[in-house]
Amino acid sequence: MELFEAILAGLKLVTVVLGAVFLFYTWRAYRKYGSPQLLILFVAVLLLTAAAVAEGLMVQVLKSPLDEAHVAEAVLTLAGFGVLVYSLVYRAMRTRTPQSFEGAHPTSDVGGAGADTGTTILDAIRRFDRAGYTGQYRVLDDATIECLVCHTKHAPEELALEDVARVEGTSDPDDEGVVAALRCPNCESKGTLVFVYGAAAPAAEGEALRRLHDARPGHS
Ligand SMILES: [Zn+2]
Numbered sequence: 450m451e452l453f454e455a456i457l458a459g460l461k462l463v464t465v466v467l468g469a470v471f472l473f474y475t476w477r478a479y480r481k482y483g484s485p486q487l488l489i490l491f492v493a494v495l496l497l498t499a500a501a502v503a504e505g506l507m508v509q510v511l512k513s514p515l516d517e518a519h520v521a522e523a524v525l526t527l528a529g530f531g532v533l534v535y536s537l538v539y540r541a542m543r544t545r546t547p548q549s550f551e552g553a554h555p556t557s558d559v560g561g562a563g564a565d566t567g568t569t570i571l572d573a574i575r576r577f578d579r580a581g582y583t584g585q586y587r588v589l590d591d592a593t594i595e596c597l598v599c600h601t602k603h604a605p606e607e608l609a610l611e612d613v614a615r616v617e618g619t620s621d622p623d624d625e626g627v628v629a630a631l632r633c634p635n636c637e638s639k640g641t642l643v644f645v646y647g648a649a650a651p652a653a654e655g656e657a658l659r660r661l662h663d664a665r666p667g668h669s
């Protein structure tokens with residue numbers, strides 16, 4: 450029996466170490482990307498890791514009755530899998546079809562200040578900002594675009610689309626979209642306009658994006 454207890458203790462130890470490594474990287478990724486999904490995964494694995502050692506700890510250390518320890522383990526396992534299922538449902542509910550922007554531009558052919566993989570919308574805006582696209586635009590209900598520097602309203606065709614960053618998002622659909630780098634024909638300022646994917650995106654934005662004058666090299 451001694452031998453089996455030692456083997457069991459060893460197996461539990463390895464489980465805890467693996468769980469801790471997984472939790473460490475999941476937490477780090479969560480801090481980096483801020484995705485709620487990663488936090489949910491973190492909680493689930495925390496519960497399952499706790500479940501793996503709960504019985505041993507309760508019986509060996511806390512001297513709890515064996516049946517209580519069994520119940521504790523079962524409850525933690527159930528909670529862990531419950532959180533995992535919730536995570537899937539959460540994902541399914543939040544995943545929306547990118548609709549209005551499909552085929553707006555035949556990208557991901559992004560160059561210059563544009564996106565590379567693993568970027569976020571905020572990263573793309575910052576990169577364009579460093580490249581001199583410091584102004585901003587907004588799309589109005591009639592699909593015209595207002596330059597927020599000189600407050601002139603333009604038909605999308607009048608604005609030069611100089612670069613595009615297509616952001617795939619990490620696991621959060623709200624962080625998927627297109628960041629367009631534009632130049633205003635009135636005040637000559639350069640700035641960015643963000644188009645976010647998803648069902649909530651106004652139709653005017655999709656139309657405005659499609660109608661932009663593509664001034665990127667090789668895209669006339
Ligand atoms: Zn302007």
